[in-house]
Structures are given as structure tokens and as C-alpha cells.
Amino acid sequence: MADVVGEVAPEELPLIRALNSVGYADAVRRLRRARSRKEPLGFGLEEVTALVTAVVWIAVDEVLRESVNGVRQRVANRLRTLLRRPAPEPVVLPLTREQLASVHARVRELSVEAGLAEERAGQIADSVVARLALELPPNTAPPEVTEG
């Protein structure tokens, strides 16, 4: 995650670091709910920035949930809640081409939703997919690519 953000939006690196310290589950939950609160003694700005971090994080999370990994993850989650253990950092397992394509589409969609320019959205999506494709677990064969 940090790699992608570091590449497309290096200024968001402190955010990634901060989010990493919260734990994955909390981070995703809070990113999804992100909204501005009106607080006394704030600056009074309600202007929302498009956070690349949020876009990438949410998109990847969604894809993970949809994959088989996701099912396993969910069971693990249930067990973890029962045992009251902190969430392990999710491991992004090698993805299929469809999965990569869907990540690309989703990142673009979320980016445009968040107010980023079409061009920039494409750039971020490319970068995410490129990084995911590189995600080769050590000592394994290259991902199996199914045709069609």
C-alpha cells in the first residue's frame, strides 16, 4: 500500500504510516466513514480533498473481500473477534487478471467519485494494478494466468 501511495501521492505517506499504526480493520472502517465534522476551534474549512490513500485502500479492501481469500478472511475475522486478537495485516495474495481488471476499474471509479481528474484517476489505477501484479510471494511460481 505504502509503495503505491509513495509512487502516486508521496505527500500522503504520513497518512499511510498513521493508518498502519491503527490496524487494518479500524483503518478501513474509518476511511469508509470519513466525513467532515464541525468542531469548535477548527479552521472552519469543510473542503474535502480526494485522498489517494482512501481510494486505494478501499478499492483493495473490496477486491480482497470478493476473492476467495476474502471468504477465508471473513472466517478468520470471526475467529479473531471471538479470541479478541488484533487483526493481522492482510496479505495480498496474487490476483487473477479479472481481479486485477476489476481493481483497476474500481480505483478509477472511486477516484473520479472523490473528485480526482480522469487522467489522474487512470494514473493511480495503473499504478495500483502494476504494484499488485508485482506482488509475488517469495518462493512461489508466477501467478497462473487463465486465458479468456
Next chain:
Amino acid sequence: MTDADLATSGTTLRFALLILLLLASTASMIGDTILPVMVTSPGAGFGICMLAAGIASQAPATAVLKVLLTQDEALQICYARFGADTTPWWRPTAAAAAVVLAAAVLYLVLPAWKSRRGRGIPVGEGPEDELGRLLSELAARADVKGVRFTVDPAVATTGAVAFGRPGRYVVRLHGGLLARRYADPAGFEAVVLHELAHVRSGDVRLAYATTALWRAFLVGVLLPYVALKASFLFTAFTSGGGSVHWQGAVPFLSRALILALLLTLLLTLARADLLRNRELYADLAAVRWGASKSVWSRYDDGRARGRRWMIGDLWRTHPSWERRRRSLNDPTALSGSLALPMLLTGIAALLTTTTLSPILPDPAMATVGVLVVAGVVAGIVVMASGLAAARAVAAGRRLPSGVRAGVWFGIGLLVAALVLQQTNLRSWLPEAPEVLLVLPVAAVVTCWWSTECVGLWVRTRTADRPFRPVLLTATVATWVVTAAWLSWWHSYGSLLLLGEPFSPAVFLDWLRSFGGPAEPGGVVLSAVSEVFPHLITVAFDPLWRACAGVLLFYPLLALVWRPDPLTDRPSVLRLLWAAVAGAAAGWGVMIAAMAYMHSWQPPSLTGAAQYTTVYLWLLFTALMTSVVVAAALVSWTARRYRMVTGLIAGGLASPVALGGALIIGSYDGCLGSLNTLSSSCSWNPAPIWDVLKVDVPLLIGMTMPAAAVTVLVFGLWKNRFRGGWWMTRGGGGLGARRMAVASLSVAVFFLVFFFGTWAGPAGGLPSTVRTFTAEDFLDQVPPFVESAELRREQRRAWVAGGMDLFRGLVRDFGSVDEAMGAQGFGQPERIVMALRTLIAGVERAGRYFPVPDAAEQRVWAEVLAGMEREATGALNALDREDQAAFGESMKRLKASMEQMVDLAERLATTAPG
């Protein structure tokens, strides 16, 4: 302390007023509603005692006041007997302390709550961190130490927020702000500096202190209070027809609910307004520390448009962008509209003093409470409208009028007085609502005068010096003035809401008993009896006298301090001329009065106290005429500084007129048909001085109020003399001016300090003069005609309230009987003891309320007298060892006991005849 700090100290004072208000409301609401319910049985004892004493919710306020004044001791004893003792003052204080403690805990816990679970992740820690270096550089620029920076990564807005508590302040950056750091470094810097400004100026402390206190108050006091009052109101409605009290209870119970609503509204609006104000100062500080102004011009929320927005804006904690930009570019725009702050200050001030005074143990402490609130209010007035005036004058602009601020301040006072009025529990308006107008008049005069004083004094300093000394002295001066009228209102003015609490008829009787020839027609005396009771309330109050001195001399000093030939300032010499013109009018009235007095001049003044009394009041009218004419002349012709110049002219006119009157009167006897006190011609100041010196304290008390009201009447209109600058143009040599002012000041101080006491009418009062007491006035209270139902309730309450006393008497009688044994004196020591206890019991019963029925009261008085007589008789017989007499006394004592029981039964069961 810079001028910006001064302005923020103005809002700090407003925060302080809110905190005072919260504390006072806490103590008062707990004291009068919550504690009685929790600690004692709710009102049972109170209700019976009050009803037995003749206090009913339907009774007019004057009737209730009469009972409270005459039956206070009996009421307290009755309450104590029922265990429904009036709440001791330390209990509400302790309860208020508990609420404050809860607020303190909340204050400490709030920052931790705000940083819970990943909402504040530390950033920029470690010296090698580039972000950390930037942040500590900004903190150093703002001169803020020990602040931590955190980030809430999940918030996408480009803002930030400051919170925490002293020593542990936190500035939390929003994720969006951090993300935009490279894209928009200026924006990042501006936001961080703005937040640091909040930390630096103590806004964080104040905002969270009021939040914590408000929440503790809401949960611990306001909600229980509202629930209790609402349940009483509900009971009153549901028990409707059955109770004779419910109609009377509805207005004051409803008013309690309105008070709760008003408090909520006030606290919310005032806090939002204060925070908005602090935002402007934080913006200003951020720009001062190097933030780029362009950041503020990027945003627009279109809020500056339309009325609909204005209502919504009242609740917001941030001003509109348009407003923020305007105040950045033009610091005089900082003060903005004073309407809302002054309105809220008025409400808060009167709410605080009114709720504070009954819970403080003695009047001296209540006065201290008023002084504290007046000090805070004075600070607010000066830091708001005074500072605006100082800025305008320094910028060479027109002096803003303090009238508008005063009007809003006055409306606030009026609202609070209406909600709080305690004099007429039966209806929404007090018996004499017109008296309430005193409050806005005092408020307008104070603000108007204070603003003009600041305007005058700002001119006396050199251009580049700070405003601080001017504003601080103006605050002290305004404090004295505000304290005088606020304390007058609490000790006296609010009583006038009752209508005519001091009947003029009693004074008229008193004046007529003075002796000597009676005034033909008696017009003057009856007019005097109307105004006299009100005038004496200001004539001898030291605070009021100090106020008069400050109103006159504080601006006068500015006029002679350092003359500034370049600017228009009121000319002392011309004001003196106006004073002389006013005095001349007064002398005219004096001469007319002398002609009238001559028409019934007695041959000798000895014993003619009524004659000299009429004369001294006519002279007082003449002196007041001079004040009014001088003030009217000036306020009508002056273009600027109308309040100040009007007051100075009026204040100077009164000693001038007094001196002239003394000279005219010293020739009394040489004036033919104008002779009043003497018939032989010679220079003799003694008789006229004997008359005039009585007027002096009244004159000192009334000069400034009269002049101020005159200025309000004449000075509010647009000046018709287009070229009428002559009052406000520099003129006259400095030496002459100083001499004139110095000699007049000496004269006035001499008058104030040596003749400030009441001398009594000249000629001496005859021994036949009647004296009057509080009861004389209370006898004038119109009788309250109760319904038959209420009277039955009152009779029952009388029996119920006195039941302990009756039982005690019967028991004492029983123990005498027991000690007597079968025959003879049995155990004489025990008999003596028992009889003495019985007599003490009779005395205690004698202090109980009279029976609420004239015929039965006679019976009751007879019974008590009989008991005491017989018990004493029995004691004497015992002393003489006269068995027969002792037996007789005991027999009659028994009869009295039976009579008492009969009376109680009769009162409790039968309907009133």
C-alpha cells in the same frame, strides 16, 4: 499586552460572565427547587406555614410582602418546627461545588475522548522528520510551547482542530490537510498557524471549560430542575378544580420553564458568538505570524447573503468567509455588530445578579456580587464599544455612537427582568411594568457615555501609544457607574415593580405634622410626598455619589488634560457658559418661588417647619431646572459628544445655580415682595443656607440622572443647527480653563463631602411631628379579599401549623396535673417547673400567626392571655402555699385549655361565617 490582546480580553470577560451565570443558576436552581425536594418533604411545611400566615399564590404581591415583613419571625419558627427549615446558604454552595467538580472532571476527560481509537495519531515526532521540523518551526513562530501535533488520517477535509488542556494542548490535523501539504503549502501553514493562535490566546481553555460546565449544568441541574417544575405544573393542571392554589401557581411555574429555555438559548448563542469572535482574532494572529492572506480569499460560502442565513449564522461557531476576509483587511471591522453580544450581556448580567442575591447570606455579600458582575459588564462594554470607538478615533473616523449598543444591552436587561420578576407571581407582567424602563435608560446612558469618554481620552494620548491605559481607566469609570445603578435596582428599583410600595399618604401625613402655617392648597406638599420616597434612595447612597462624581469628572479631566488644537473637542469654557445659562433659568424659577412664598410668609420662622419645607422643595425644583436647561441647551446644539457634554453642563450648572441661589437668598429681607425668610434688610447667608443645605444631598443624587434623561430626550434627535459646532470647538486659554475647572471641582467636592448628610428641614421640627414605621406603610396595603374556599384552607392550615403548639400546651398542663398528685401540692418543685414550661409554651404560641379570622383571633388572644394569667396565678399561690387559690387557678387554666381545643376544632371543621 497589545491592543489585540485587549480585545480578546473583552471576549474572555464575556466567557467569565457566562461562567458566573452558570454558577449562580446552579446554586439558585439547586437551592430553591432541587434541594428542598431531595432533602425535606416537598413544601408541605412551607405550604402550611405560608397559608396559615396568609400567603396565598392568589394574593397580590403587596399583601404577600406585608405578611413577609410583619410575620417573618413567626414564619421562620413555623418552618423550623416542620423541619422545613429554609435551606442554609452552604447547601446550594456545596451542591454548586459538586457540579463544578463534575465539570472539572469532564474538562480533563474530554481531550482523551477526542483522541480515542486512532482519532489522533502523533505525527512529526523525531528531529529527522521533515514534517516535524516544519511544525515545530511554526509553533516557534507562534511562540507556543509544549503543543503536540496529531493527525486524524481518516478525515478528508483540509482543516485542523485544537483541543486539550493547559500543558497538554493538541493540534490535530485532518488527513486532507496533510495530503495537500505539498500542493498547497500556504494553506497548510495558514491552518496550522490559525490553530496555534487558538492555543496561544487561551481559546481552547475557555471553549472547553464552558462546554464542560454547560454539560455538567445541563445534566446535573437544568434537566432535574425542568423535570421538577414540569411535574409541579402537571400536578397543578391535573389536580385542577380541586385545589385552590393551582391557578396562582401556573404563571410562576411556567416562568420557571421559560427561564430554563432562556438559559439554554443564551448559553448556546453566547458561546457560538464568542467562538466566532475568537476565530477572527485567530485569523489575524495567523496572518501576523506570516500566513498568506490569499488563503482566506479562496473560499466562499455565500453566507453573507440573505436574512435566512443570518438566523442560521447565530448558531455557527465560525463566521462567514466574507466576514473573515473583511476583518483581516480592516481591523476596525473586528468589533462587528454589537447587537447580539450586548443583548446577551444584558440578559446574563441581570440573571446572574438576581439569582445570586437571594442565595448569599447577607446584603453586604449581595452587594459584592453586584459589584463583581458590574465590573465584568463594564469590561465587556468598554472592550466592545469602547475599543471600537478608540479604533475609529485613531483612524480619524467618526466616533461611533454607543446608543445602539446601549439599546441592545437594555433590551437584554429588560428580557431578564421580565422573566425573573418575582413581585407579581400571579401574572406575566409586574404590577408597575413602566418601572422596567429604568433599566434600558440606564444601559443606554452608560454605553453612550462610556463610548464618548473613550473617544475623548484617546485624543489625549500621542498617536502611536497603545489604547490600553485609556481602556483600563474607562473600564474602572464605567464599573462605578454600572455598579451604582445595578445595585440601586436590586436594593430598591425592583421593589417599585410592586406599584406603590411606599404609600405617599403616609409621607403627606408626616409632612403636614411639621407645624407652622399650612401651605395654602397643599399642592407642593402633596407633590413632594410623591417624589420624596424615591429621591432619598439616591441621595445617601455612597456608590451613587461616586457614580455622579465619575460621570462628571472623568470626561471633564480629559478636556483639560492635554488640549489638542487640531481636533474638535468640546470647549470647557463654552460648556461653562451653557451652565451659567441653565443656572440663570434656575434663578428665574427661584424668584418665582420667592414671590409665591412671600404670599404666605409667617412673621417668625420659629416652628414654621412646614413653610421652610415647602420653600426648600421649591428651591430644589429651581436647582433641578438649571440642570435640565443646561443639559438640554448643550445636547440640542452640540454635534458630537452630546452625552458627555450634556452631563458636564448639567453637572456644572448645579453648583453655579446653588452659589447664585445662596447669594440671592443672602439678600433676603431687602427684596420687598420677594422676601421669604427675613423681613429686615441685611447681608445674611445663614437662613438661606439652612434651607439650601438640605437640598445639597438631593442635588448631588439627582443632578446626573436628570441631566442624562434630558440628553436622552433632546440629544437623540438630529441636530437642527447645521452649523452648530460651537459646543465642540477648541477655545479658551488653557490656563483659564484649568482654573475654572479646578475651582468648580473643589466647590463640588466640598459640597459632596461636607454637606452630604441629611440636615432636616430648617426651623427645627416640633415635638408633635409624627414618626412613621414600616407598619404605617403596610396599613395602606389594600386588604385582600379571599374566596370562602381559600379562607377555609387558611383556617385549616392555621390549625395544622399550630398543632404542635396546642399539643405542647396540653402536655404541659398534663404534667402539672400529674405533679400535683392526688391532693395537696404533691411535689412543689415539679409543679413549678411544669408551670414555667407551660408559660414558655404560651409565649411561644403568642408568637404564632394571628388567626385568619378577626373574631376568632380575639378568642385566641383571650385564651392565651387567660392561660398566662392563670399559670402565673397558680405559681404565686404555690409561693404563698394558698391551696384554695391554686385550685381555682388550675380550674380556670383547664377551662382555657378546653377553649383552645374547641377553637382549633371549630376552625378545622366549620366553614367561615
